[in-house]
Amino acid sequence: MKKRLHTPILALTLLLGFKAYAQPCAVILSSTDSLICSGDGITLNALANGPDVQLIASNASGNNHRGNMFDIVATNAVTILSFDASPMGNTTIEIYYKVGTWNGFANTPSAWTFIGSAPVTYTGGFVAVPVDVNITIPAGQTYSFYVTSNNSVVSLNYSNGTNVGNVYSSDANITFLEGGGMEYPFTQNTGAVYQPRIWNGNIHYTLANQPGTTITWGTGETTTSIPAAPTSTTTYTVSATVAGCPSTLFDTLDVTVSIPVVTANGTLEVCIPNDILLYGEGAESYTWDNSVTDSVAFEGIATATYVVTGTDSAGCTDTDTVTVTVNPLPNVNAGADFSVCEGNDITLAGQGADTYIWNNGVTDNVPFEPTSTVTYIVTGTDTNGCVKNDTVTVTFNTNPIVSAGPDLDLCQGVPHIFLGSGAQTYSWNNGVINGTPIAPLNTTYSVTGIDANGCSASDQMTVTVHNVMSSIFSSGGTLTAGTLVDMTAQWVNCSDMSIIPGETDVVFNPELNGSYAIIVQDNVYGCIDTSNCVSVDFTGIEEMAASELTVYPVPTNGKLTIASTNAVIERLELIDLLGKVLETTEPNALQTELDLSAYESNTFFLRVYRSGQMALLKVVKN
Incomplete structure (x- = not known):
């Protein structure tokens, strides 16, 4: 929303006639055409001056210096028009004034207002100083003037007085008082004032709005002052008749109204923390609130409304607002590493x-x-x-390089420890536990290894299980193992599994009664198998019928059941492949159990004793 700023009503004195200078017999304007801001008021004052009146201050001479300060007291309101001075040579004369007395301000240049200066030519008497003084002294007021030569070797005439402030000359309208003399300018910083001194010269003045004067404005008003509040440029006229002046006096004044239309422009929306640039248009200079400088970028941190005040060349102002939206940055998240x-x-x-x-x-x-x-x-x-x-x-x-190990050739029932490599943890198929012995199957084993990073890879190994099956049969007193290819044979005595020296052929002819078996070893893979025991009795050779004893399950993971069909099992011995007796029991029953859970996977033998006979049975523990 725009807001128009208004300054207080202006009081402007308009002296109609010659617009720049006060003149006798004139309706005089003290200023030229005027410029105001829209919404402001102005007071128009008409000053109708009568004929030129002259008061001789002094012409006594007798002394001189560079210049004089003196007071003039107005009985009636007067306008001082100009001065005649008494120079002692060609020079330039400067004129200053101040409100109030001069006394005590001779060494204070800042207290004085410079009116003007002009060159003069020495004539031996009074000469007119062509400086338009144009200073109005209200009735009852004292104004002081400083008239001086600015040439350090040319003085102005003055006279010695009797007392500073004494009345030296006067008329019905003004009174001239004794003053002081001094060096140029303003005592030249010496502080020396020669007093009392009486300035030599003439004072030209005129009476303003003296009785009998009539003033008429173009608006019809007849007062000396009228208020005006134009909304656009307007020309005001005034006329006057003054006693002693030959004709009606006229003048005009144009009052121009300045109406700036300020707009706020720039960035309207940004993302934090981007810069914002704001600038005004429609005036000459611009001020912003919130510490913003026109056309200078700044960092926006929050949405805000900014107000700009634009001032045109006449000092008139207008405002406008702009809201800048500052958007926060999105909370972008790429995810955790x-x-x-x-x-x-x-x-x-x-x-x-x-x-x-x-x-x-x-x-x-x-x-x-x-x-x-x-x-x-x-x-x-x-x-x-x-x-x-x-x-x-x-x-x-990268994934680990996992190895299950090389392919293997193993003998049936021989345990093997599967060990993966290249990772930290391993998982096998077919029930394998890494690092735990197991009697492998004739198959392909796979392992998956996982490293410290959780990455995995797999590998395989093929296990070929080789099985050597040994069996014997008897014919009379001769035992035969059948055909052996790439195998080594060794006959043993089943009573203690002792080796029978020299008996390594597939045919064995025992010389003594007893129970015998053959141990066969594969020459390629080293696999070993031991046959069942066969009894030889030269008095009546008999092979224990296989149907008389039953062992199950074979292979087993734990417990074995041993059953006899026609005789009590008196004693039972568990023997390893080396003939070592691992365990002995005496069940004295037709059926008994043997627990192999505590033993590792392997091939074992059972010696079964019953009715004076012994039988050797092979069992496998997985």
């Missing part, structure tokens, strides 16, 4: 704004696969066009 493993996709999505632009070729919310550690910058723009950045660092981690 994180890590990614080789070969994985990531998705970067900005938050806190409306649109997002990423560097490094990234598209917001579109998956991509990073290949190195990078700090990504997102630029978010909100609906106000305000922009802010944020960063997120994505650490790229």
Whole structure:
């Protein structure tokens, strides 16, 4: 909203006639055409001067110096027109005045107002000083004047007086008082004043608005002063008749009204902390509130309304306001820093704004696969066009090089410890626990390793399980193991699993009654198997019928059940591959159990004693 500023009503004295100077027999204007601000008032004063009146101050001479100060007291309101001086040579005369007496201000130049100066030519007497004094002294007031030569070697005549302030000459309208003399200018900083001294010269003045004077304004008013409040440029006229003046006097005055129309312009909306630039138009100079300087950028921190006051060349003012909206920056968030493993996709999505632009070729919310550690910058723009950045660092981690180990050839029932390498933790298929022995299957094993960064990789190993099956049969007193290819054989005595020296062929002819078995070893992979025991009795050789004893389950993960169909099991021995007796029980029952849970996976033998006979059975623990 615009606001018009008004100054108080102006009081302007308009002396109609010759506009610049007071003159006798004239309606005189003390100023030229006037300029006011819209909304201001003005008082028009008409001063009708009568004929020129002259008072001789003094012509006594007798002394001289550069200049004089003296007082004039007005009985009636008068306008001092000019002075005649008495120079002692060609010089330039300066004239000053002040309201009130001169006495006590001779050494105070700042107390005086300079009226004018003019050159004069020496004639031996009074000469007119061509300076239009034009000073009106109200009735009953004292004004002082300083008339001086500005030439340090040319003086003005004055006379010695009797007492400073004494009346030297007067008439019905003004009184001239004794004053003082001094060097130029203003005692020349010496402080020396010669007093009392009487200035030699004439005083020309005129009476203003003397009785019998009639004044008529173009508006019809007949007072000496009229108020005016023009809304546009207006010409005012006045006429006057003055006693002693030959004709009616006229003059005019134009009052121009200045109407500045100020507008506030500049930045209307910004994003914090951008600069704001405000400037006014329609006047000459501009002042802003809130410490703003016209056309000088400043940082806006909050939405605010700014007021500009424009002043034109006439000093007239107008105001306008502008509201600048300061928008906060969006709270853009690229997300927390994180890590990614080789070969994985990531998705970067900005938050806190409306649109997002990423560097490094990234598209917001579109998956991509990073290949190195990078700090990504997102630029978010909100609906106000305000922009802010944020960063997120994505650490790229290569995957570990995981190894399951080389492919293996193992013998059935032989335990193996699977150990992954290249990572920190490992997960196997087929029930394998890393670092724990297990009798492997004839299959492919896979391991997945995870490193300290959480990155993973997999590897495989193939396990081939080789199985050696040994069996024997008897014919009379001869035991035969069948055909052996790439294998080594060794016959043993089942009573204590002792080796029978020299008996390494597939055919064995025992010389003594007993129970015998053959141990067969694969020459390629080293796998070993031991056959069942066969009894040889030369008095009546008998092979224990396999159907008389039952062992299950084989293979087993824990408990075994041993059952006999026709004789009580008197004693039971668990033997390892080396013939060491691991455990002995005496169940004395047709059926018993044996728990192998405490033993590692392997191949074992059971010696079963019943009715004076012994049988050797093979079992496998997974």
